Amino acid sequence: MFLMETKRIVVVILGGILNAIALNFFLIKANVYAGGFTGVAQLVSSVFQDFLGIGIGTGILLLILNIPVALLGWFKVGKGFTIYSIISVVVTTVFLEVLPVITVSDDIILNAVAGGVIAGIGVGFTLKWGASTGGMDIIAMILSRMQDKPIGVYFLTLNGVIIAFAGILYEPENALYTMLTLYITTRVIDAIHTRHEKVTAMIITRKADELQAAIHKKMVRGITIVPAKGAYSKEDKNMMFLVITRYELYDLEQIINETDPEAFTNVVQTTGIFGFFRRDH
Template sequence: MFLFEAKRIFIVIFGALINAVALNFFFISADVYASGFTGLAQLLATFSSEYLNITFISTGIWLLILNIPVGLLGWFKVGRHFTLYSILSVLATTAFLELLPVLTISNDIMLNAVFGGVIGGFGVGITLKWGASTGGSDILAMVISRVKDKPIGSYLMIINGVIIFLAGVLNEPENALYTLLALYVTTRVIDTVHTRYEKVTAMIVTKKTDELQDAIHKKVTRGMTILPARGAYTKEDKSMLVIVITRYELYDLERIINEVDPEAFTNVVETAGIFGFFRKDSN
């Protein structure tokens, strides 16, 4: 378990390094903005430097400042384990942004938008894949999905819409278009590396029904449906556990299944929409 957590910490720090490379080597020099709180930090750094003549607060420092209240919210509303890794990601990203120089790899703004989006999307994707987040909008999305059971895509779209609009206001109108391109590329790369859908349905076929159900309910606060199942080849009686979860909970679910019943068969599919009661209050 220690080695597993050590590897997880390494992946989170490595993802932060990749994000910092995307920002300092591609986005910042080209005035192209990332998504979420990272993009907001870029906007604040640009505004404070050009209009307020405040140059000592960099993008990394603004990112840390923006994540302080969100980190506190995640600590009390989401869970300490998830939030601790998210805080680690933010701190590491801030440190790398301060340590790495801001370089101009290319003067072509489109190349900066595309390559920055690819590299940044990979950094975010591997961080999410290992059960952490890059902080900011991800933690807000986690809180909203657990409290209101409403689609969080609209909230994230509003944040990114503000970033795209202000990118054109603070710079040239074409910067808004290239920022939109960068956000699209980032999202597509995250789709490839990690399941990005807001909600997914997991169908778990297992012989350890009660043990697996108890383990899942201790960690994931969702209801589930248990159906009888029978192996077509072995003719063994089994059960199918059907549960709808958010993408943030997919890592925890996979870890629980591997610990309780490594021989279980799990099929995870995208959920286009749900009706009825989704959230289960924990006791």
């Protein structure tokens, strides 16, 4: 467990460093914006610098924006998830302030693509290891427990505001390049982890009762168990169906590995659900 937590912290730190590199080396100088709270901090910093002549670093603003969200997450989501989010935000803030803001390329398209790929790798691996980059991830986690409506609309709305202001305050092309960066970041995250709000896990196991008890000890989710038989071995097994949020995917993987390492699990995207989805996690 200690080794696993150490690895998770290392991944979170590396993810924060990659986010800082994407911003300072590619996006900031090009006036191309990232998504979520990072993009908001970047946009506010640009406005203060270019229109008011006040130099406030993106990292400092990112930290300030995340303080109330972290407090909310501490009480509404859980201490463990929030602690990793705080580590990610602090690391990103520190390296945004330490690393120089430079121009690697004068080609805005190359900046948009490179920044989007690097940021996507950082966020994707952070999510894959059961942590988050703070900001909208914590808000989405809270919303996913409060209601069964898609939370993607909140991401879309915030990113839409960032894109609009990028086009209004600077050149309209900046809005288009920001859209390109956000699209690439999302695709990279999808390739590494998943950006879908909910996923369905189908688990083939010999230890359905033990696995069910272990899952319910960690999370409150409905589970359907149906008999199954191996086509080759003719061995009687059980298939477990459950729908979870993407933030719980790491925890589910750890539970399965600890309870039944021989279980076979298929995780698929859930585009929509009808009926009751347990939300009192």
